[in-house]
Amino acid sequence: MSQEDLFIFGDVPLQSVELIELEDGEILWARRFYDEDTARQLYSRLQEEIPWRQDNIRIAGKETPIPRLQAWFGDPGISYTYSGLTLQPKPWNDTLQHIKEQIESYSDTQFNSLLANLYRDEQDSVGWHADNEPELGNNPVIASLSLGGERTFQLKHRQHPERKLELELRSGDLLIMKGAMQHHWLHQIPKSKQACLPRINLTFRKINKASTPK
Ligand SMILES: O=C(O)CCC(=O)C(=O)O
Numbered sequence: 001m002s003q004e005d006l007f008i009f010g011d012v013p014l015q016s017v018e019l020i021e022l023e024d025g026e027i028l029w030a031r032r033f034y035d036e037d038t039a040r041q042l043y044s045r046l047q048e049e050i051p052w053r054q055d056n057i058r059i060a061g062k063e064t065p066i067p068r069l070q071a072w073f074g075d076p077g078i079s080y081t082y083s084g085l086t087l088q089p090k091p092w093n094d095t096l097q098h099i100k101e102q103i104e105s106y107s108d109t110q111f112n113s114l115l116a117n118l119y120r121d122e123q124d125s126v127g128w129h130a131d132n133e134p135e136l137g138n139n140p141v142i143a144s145l146s147l148g149g150e151r152t153f154q155l156k157h158r159q160h161p162e163r164k165l166e167l168e169l170r171s172g173d174l175l176i177m178k179g180a181m182q183h184h185w186l187h188q189i190p191k192s193k194q195a196c197l198p199r200i201n202l203t204f205r206k207i208n209k210a211s212t213p214k
């Protein structure tokens, strides 16, 4: 990427930032962290640049394709286990490095890895889970950027499933989950009955290198 290309990022305009304080966790929702036009450009660039792959997961002894495409990026020397898959990271490309730096400076947190998800249409999804893998440490900060089609992000409390929350995530929105969130809340992107445009989600994480097997 040339210097000129970097122009498209511009400054980060923070139109609207909402802090959602839950009993046992905290969400910061920076709507349009990237404006629509920037987000659209980032989407098309990343759709091309990222080597998307179809991963499988073993359910009841059977290999089943997961309902989205993924790619994992990170600093050298870390590996990550997600839903039973141990993934080797690809090196950061310029676009991702730049986005990472902007999110780091906004959130005052350093990240060393990224799980990228591509939801091709309304049939793609991620089921209820918490980002609570041991290598993420006790109260991880997870920063999640949405680009492309709009999707519903749902949260529910583990001990009190009647406590629910739904956020409509639009292109350019940044969501930061922190505090005890991952201990007490699950999140998902359900399949949708309405047609959805493809969506890229970038989930920046910090993996505790000490816990990474050599
Ligand atoms: O696509 C999203 O907004 C959420 C993705 C997610 O929860 C994950 O990759 O752990």
Ligand SMILES: [Fe+2]
Pocket: 129, 130, 131, 187
């Ligand atoms: Fe997650």
